Amino acid sequence: MSGPAVLGERTPRDPLLEVKDLQVAYGAITALRGISLSLGQGEVVALIGANGAGKTSTLRAISGMLRPKAGKITLRGQDITGKKAHTLLPLGMAHAPEGRGIFLNLSVEENLQLGAYLRKDTDGIQSDLEQSFGFFPVLKDRLQQLAGTLSGGEQQMLAISRALMSRPSLLLLDEPSLGLAPQIIEKIFGILRDINQKGVSILLVEQNAHLALNLAHYGYVLETGEIAMTGPGKTLLASEEVKKAYLGE
Amino acid sequence: MADFIQHLINGLAAGTIYALVALGYTMVYGVLKLINFAHGDVMMVGVYIAYATAKQLGRGAQSSLLGVMLIFLVAMGGCALIGFLIERFAYRPLREKPRLTALITAIGISFALSYGFQLDIGFLPGAAPRAFPEIIRPTEWLVIGDRDVVLWNWQVISVLIAVGLMVSLQYLVFKTRFGRAMRAVSYDHRTAALMGIPVDRIIALTFMLGSALAAGAGILYAIKDTAVQPLMGLYVGLKAFVAAVIGGIGHVPGAVVGGLLLGLVEEFVVGYTASTWRDAVAFGFLIIVLLVRPEGLFGRITAEKV
Ligand SMILES: Nc1ncnc2c1ncn2[C@@H]1O[C@H](COP(=O)(O)OP(=O)(O)OP(=O)(O)O)[C@@H](O)[C@H]1O
Ligand SMILES: [Mg+2]
Numbered sequence: 001m002s003g004p005a006v007l008g009e010r011t012p013r014d015p016l017l018e019v020k021d022l023q024v025a026y027g028a029i030t031a032l033r034g035i036s037l038s039l040g041q042g043e044v045v046a047l048i049g050a051n052g053a054g055k056t057s058t059l060r061a062i063s064g065m066l067r068p069k070a071g072k073i074t075l076r077g078q079d080i081t082g083k084k085a086h087t088l089l090p091l092g093m094a095h096a097p098e099g100r101g102i103f104l105n106l107s108v109e110e111n112l113q114l115g116a117y118l119r120k121d122t123d124g125i126q127s128d129l130e131q132s133f134g135f136f137p138v139l140k141d142r143l144q145q146l147a148g149t150l151s152g153g154e155q156q157m158l159a160i161s162r163a164l165m166s167r168p169s170l171l172l173l174d175e176p177s178l179g180l181a182p183q184i185i186e187k188i189f190g191i192l193r194d195i196n197q198k199g200v201s202i203l204l205v206e207q208n209a210h211l212a213l214n215l216a217h218y219g220y221v222l223e224t225g226e227i228a229m230t231g232p233g234k235t236l237l238a239s240e241e242v243k244k245a246y247l248g249e
Numbered sequence: 250m251a252d253f254i255q256h257l258i259n260g261l262a263a264g265t266i267y268a269l270v271a272l273g274y275t276m277v278y279g280v281l282k283l284i285n286f287a288h289g290d291v292m293m294v295g296v297y298i299a300y301a302t303a304k305q306l307g308r309g310a311q312s313s314l315l316g317v318m319l320i321f322l323v324a325m326g327g328c329a330l331i332g333f334l335i336e337r338f339a340y341r342p343l344r345e346k347p348r349l350t351a352l353i354t355a356i357g358i359s360f361a362l363s364y365g366f367q368l369d370i371g372f373l374p375g376a377a378p379r380a381f382p383e384i385i386r387p388t389e390w391l392v393i394g395d396r397d398v399v400l401w402n403w404q405v406i407s408v409l410i411a412v413g414l415m416v417s418l419q420y421l422v423f424k425t426r427f428g429r430a431m432r433a434v435s436y437d438h439r440t441a442a443l444m445g446i447p448v449d450r451i452i453a454l455t456f457m458l459g460s461a462l463a464a465g466a467g468i469l470y471a472i473k474d475t476a477v478q479p480l481m482g483l484y485v486g487l488k489a490f491v492a493a494v495i496g497g498i499g500h501v502p503g504a505v506v507g508g509l510l511l512g513l514v515e516e517f518v519v520g521y522t523a524s525t526w527r528d529a530v531a532f533g534f535l536i537i538v539l540l541v542r543p544e545g546l547f548g549r550i551t552a553e554k555v
Contacts, residue, residue, distance in 0.1 A: 065439055089445035101440035103433050114433055117426070118445040166445065 007231030007239055010218055013040025015077075016170055016201050017062070017093075022071035024057045031057040033225040034071065039170070039218075044192070044202045046212035046233060048246060049222035055205040056098045058222070059172045062203070063095035064088050075170070089118060094168035098175060098205075100159040104148030108139060111147050111158055115165025125165070132161035135191045153184040160188065164195065171195070174205045189215055209246035213237040221246070251397030256520040257513070262404040262473065264512020265411035269466030270489030271496065271504035272418060273459030279435040279499045280455045282348065286355040287335060288463055289486015290362035291328055293479060295464025296381070296471045297366065297374055299324040303382040311384050320384060321410075324468060325461040332460025336453050359483070366479035378478035381471040407469045414465055415505055418458070422501050431455055435499065491535045497548025506546060510534075 017039040024032040031054045039045045047055050061068045064085035073081045075091055085095075094115075103111055112132070116125045133140040136157040142150060147158060156176055163171055176192070177185045189211055196202055196215075206212035213219050216233035221242065229241065236242050270292060277285045302323045303311040310316040339358055343351045369375035391400035422428040430451050433441040438448045470485055471477055488511065496507025511531060518530040538546065 063443060065443070085439070085442035086445050086447050089443070095443050097440060097443060101437065101443065103436045103440070105436050106429070106432060110429055110432075113426075114429060114441075114444045114446070117430065162444075 004220075004227040005229045005241075007229065008235035010232065011040075013043060015039070016041045016043075016075065017203065018072075018074045019058070019062065020072045020074075022058065022061055022073065023069040024054070024061050024066065025069045031225055032061070032068075035220075035222070035225070035227050037220050037227065037230075039201060039203055042196070042199060042201055043218060044196050044204060044216045044233075046209075046216035046219040047203065047205045047222055048207070048209040048212055048219060050246075051207070052224070053222040054225045055222055056174055059095060059097070059174050059203070059205055063093060063097075063172055065095075065097070089166050089168075092167075092169040093172065094163040094166045094170070095172040096159045096163040096174065096176070100155050102147045102150075102155050102158055102162075104146065106147055107144055108147050108150065108158060109143040111162050112139075112165055115162035118166065124167070128165055128167060132164060135194070136161060153180050153188075156180060156184075156188060160191070160195075164200070168200060170201045170203065172203045172205075175207060176204075177206060177208045177211055185211065209242065210237070213242075251394055252520065254393075255398045256516050258398070258400055258404060259520075260513035260516030261509065262407055262512070263516060264509035265408050265415075266466050266470050266473070266485075266508075267489050267492045267511050268505045268508025269411050269414060269462050269469070270485060271493040271508045272415065272501065273463045274490055274493040275496070275498055275501060275504040276422075276431075276455050276459045278493070279501075280431060280438075280452050281340065281344075281351075283340065283351050283355065284490070284498075285340075285456075285459075286352070286486070286490075287358035287362060288459065289484070289489065290359045290482035291331055291335070291460045292463035292467035292470075292485060293366065293482030294331060294362060295324045295328040295460075296467040296477050296481065298327040298464070299384075299468045299471065300374075300379065300381060300477055303384055311382055312386055317384050321465060321468060324464040328460040328464035329457035332456040333453055336456040340456075341449070341452075359486075363479050363483050374477075374479070376479060378476045381475055381477050384468075385472055403472050407472065410465065411469060414462060418462065419501065421458075427451075427454070488531055491531055494545055495535060495538045497545030500545070500547040503545060503547035 015038055019035065019037045021034045021036055022032055023034050035058065047058060049055050060066045062073055064083050067082050071081065072079065075093060080088060080091065103114065112129060119125055138154055139157060139161060142154065147155065150158060160176065176188055192202060193215060204212050204216060213233040213236050219231065219233045219236045220227050221229040221236065229236065270289065273288050274285060277283060277288065299320050302320045306316050306319070311320065335358060339354050340351055343354060366373055367376035385403045385406055388402045389399050390402045390405055422431060430441065430446045433444065433446060434448050434451045442448050489508065492507035492511040493504045495511060496503030511534065514534050515527050515530050519527050
C-alpha cells in the first residue's frame with residue numbers, strides 16, 4: 001500500500017478526533033482496510049467517496065455503533081476504540097446517522113427531547129431548542145406532530161437539530177443532502193456553516209462532493225475502504241482526479 | 250337483560266387480567282421483537298410466590314389490607330427479579346443472533362419453569378393443584394333481582410387494581426423520560442444508543458416491569474380461579490398472547506383493548522352456548538382478526554428495517 005496522495009498543506013489545529021489504521025469488517029466482507037484521518041478543533045472535515053466506499057462504516061466505528069476489527073480512535077487524546085455508543089455522547093460527540101434515524105413513532109418534540117436525554121439543565125435545553133427553531137422555524141410548528149408525518153427535508157432538519165440537542169463539540173453527519181431538493185440542501189449547508197462558526201467541529205460524510213468540499217476545511221477521498229487522496233477542501237475540489245471521479249466534470 | 254349484564258361483568262373481570270398479562274408480552278416484544286413465551290410461566294411463579302407469602306402471613310394477616318399489599322409487592326418484586334435474570338442470562342447473550350434462537354430459548358425457559366415446578370423437591374411445589382388462599386374473602390357487593398346479577402367484591406377490586414396498573418403503565422410509557430427511551434429503543438435501538446440511552450438497561454427494566462405486571466395479574470387470576478398449579482402459566486399465557494396479537498403486538502393500548510375484547514368475547518360465547526367452546530372461541534376470534542387485519546387491531550405494518 002502506497003498511502004494516500006496528499007495535496008496541499010493543512011492548517012495545523014489542536015487535534016480533536018484521531019483515527020489510526022481503522023479496519024472494519026462485516027463477517028467476511030471488509031469495509032475498511034486500515035484508514036487514518038484526523039480532525040482538528042473547530043474544523044469541518046469532509047469524507048467523500050462512491051457508494052460502498054466505507055463512509056458510513058467509518059462513522060459507525062467512530063461513534064461506537066460497531067466494533068472495529070483493528071485500529072485506534074481517540075477523542076481529545078482519550079482512547080474510545082470499541083466503546084459502546086451510549087457512553088460516547090457524554091464525551092461531546094453526536095452522530096446523526098445514515099437515513100436520519102428519526103424515531104417516526106414519536107413526536108417531533110419527543111425526538112428533540114431524546115437528543116437531550118442525558119442533560120438535566122432545563123434552561124440550557126430550552127435555549128438550544130430556541131436555537132433549532134431559529135435555524136429551522138418549521139420544526140416549531142410541527143412540535144406535536146408525529147415525526148413520521150414530516151417531509152424528508154424536515155426530517156433531516158430534525159436529525160441535525162436533535163444531534164445538536166446534546167450540545168456536542170463534534171458532530172458526525174452522514175449524507176445530510178441525500179434525497180433533498182437543491183434549495184433545502186443549500187439551506188441546510190448554510191446552517192452547518194453557522195453551527196461550525198459557533199464552534200462545533202463537523203465530520204461530514206457526503207456523496208455530493210461539491211457541496212461537502214466547499215464547506216470543508218479539509219477532505220478525505222475514500223475508495224473501496226482506503227483513503228485515496230487527502231487535502232484542503234478547495235484544493236481537492238480543484239484537482240483533476242476528484243473532478244473526473246466525483247464531480248462529473 | 251340480567252344475563253347480559255352478568256356476562257358483561259364477568260367478561261370485563263376476566264379481560265382486565267388478560268390485558269395485564271398481554272401488556273408484558275407486548276412491551277417485551279416492543280423492545281426486543283421477541284415473543285417471550287416464558288412470560289405466562291413467570292406469572293405462574295409469581296402466583297406461587299404470592300401463595301407462599303400468604304401462607305407465611307397466616308390466616309388473619311393475609312386478608313388484611315396491609316397483608317394483601319405485601320403479597321402483591323413480594324410477588325411482583327420476585328417476578329421482576331426473575332424477569333431480570335431471564336433477560337440477563339438467557340436473552341441478552343442471544344440479542345445479535347437470529348430471532349429464532351431466542352424464540353426457542355423462550356420456549357425452553359417456559360417448559361423449564363412449568364415442568365420444573367411440578368417436581369416435588371426442595372421448595373418446588375409439585376404437580377398437584379392447590380387452593381389459593383382467600384386473600385380477598387368473597388362477598389357480594391351488589392345483587393340485582395333474585396340473584397339475577399351478582400357483582401362480587403373481588404371482581405371490583407380486581408378490575409380496580411388492573412386498571413390502576415394499566416393507567417400507571419400508560420403514564421410511564423407515554424409521559425416519562427423512561428417511557429420515551431423505551432419507545433425509542435423499541436423503534437430503533439441502534440439510534441437510541443446514539444442519544445446516550447443505555448439500551449441494555451432499558452431492556453432489562455422493561456422485562457422487569459412486564460414480569461411484575463404478570464405477577465399482579467397472576468394473583469388476580471388465582472383469586473378468580475381459586476386454584477394454583479404449575480401449568481396455569483401456559484394456559485393463561487397463551488390466552489394473553491392471543492390478546493396481545495389481537496390488539497397488535499408491540500402496541501401498549503392495543504394489548505389492553507385486546508385483553509378486554511378477548512375476555513368479553515369468551516364470556517359471551519360461553520355464556521350463551523357452552524363452556525367447552527371457550528378456547529375455540531379465543532383462537533377463532535384471533536383467526537378472524539388476523540384475516541381482516543393481519544397487523545392486529547392497532548398494529549401498523551412496518552417494513553422490516555435493514
Ligand atoms: N451491515 C452490513 N453487513 C454487511 N456488509 C455491509 C454492512 N454495511 C455495509 N456493508 C458493506 O460495507 C461496505 C461499505 O459500506 P458503507 O455503508 O460504509 O458504504 P458508504 O460509503 O456509506 O456507502 P453509501 O454511499 O452507499 O452509503 C460496502 O461494501 C457494504 O456493502
Ligand atoms: Mg453510507
